[in-house]
Amino acid sequence: MPDLPRYLLIVSAEIDAAVEAAWNKWYDEEHLPDALACPGVLAGSRYLSVGDASLTKDGGKSTSAAKTYMAVYELSGPEALETPEFIEMRGWYQFTDKITARTQVFEKL
Numbered sequence: 001m002p003d004l005p006r007y008l009l010i011v012s013a014e015i016d017a018a019v020e021a022a023w024n025k026w027y028d029e030e031h032l033p034d035a036l037a038c039p040g041v042l043a044g045s046r047y048l049s050v051g052d053a054s055l056t057k058d059g060g061k062s063t064s065a066a067k068t069y070m071a072v073y074e075l076s077g078p079e080a081l082e083t084p085e086f087i088e089m090r091g092w093y094q095f096t097d098k099i100t101a102r103t104q105v106f107e108k109l
Contacts, residue, residue: 005042005074006108009081012070013101023095027071034089035073040080044073078105 015023027046036044049068054061080086092099 004108007075007077007080008106008108009041009073009075009103010070010106011073011101011103012068013099014066014068015095016098019095019098023069023092023099026092026094027069031089031092032071035086038080038085038089039083040076041086042074042076044071046071075105078107081105 032044032046035041047070049070052063052065053068055064075081081090092101
């Protein structure tokens with residue numbers, strides 16, 4: 001198995017169906033290429049959930065049929081998110097009121 005990257009930026013988002021087509025067009029044609037052009041961003045891929053999600057909270061279990069989009073970026077390190085180029089392209093301001101998202105950097109153990 002090839003070595004996994006040491007740092008990952010993982011972005012997950014649930015998108016309001018009313019803007020889903022616009023979201024995908026913007027992400028594929030603008031945001032992803034801009035992110036991949038930033039120093040320290042080594043690679044990136046997008047994913048879409050398949051089937052229901054299993055949710056566990058306080059010992060209880062449930063499911064959610066909501067579609068979740070996920071982008072996984074390989075980074076040279078957390079400092080890649082602080083470059084002027086990344087700061088300039090960061091965000092999805094035109095969709096802010098239509099998404100629920102989580103963005104986090106992970107370090108390989």
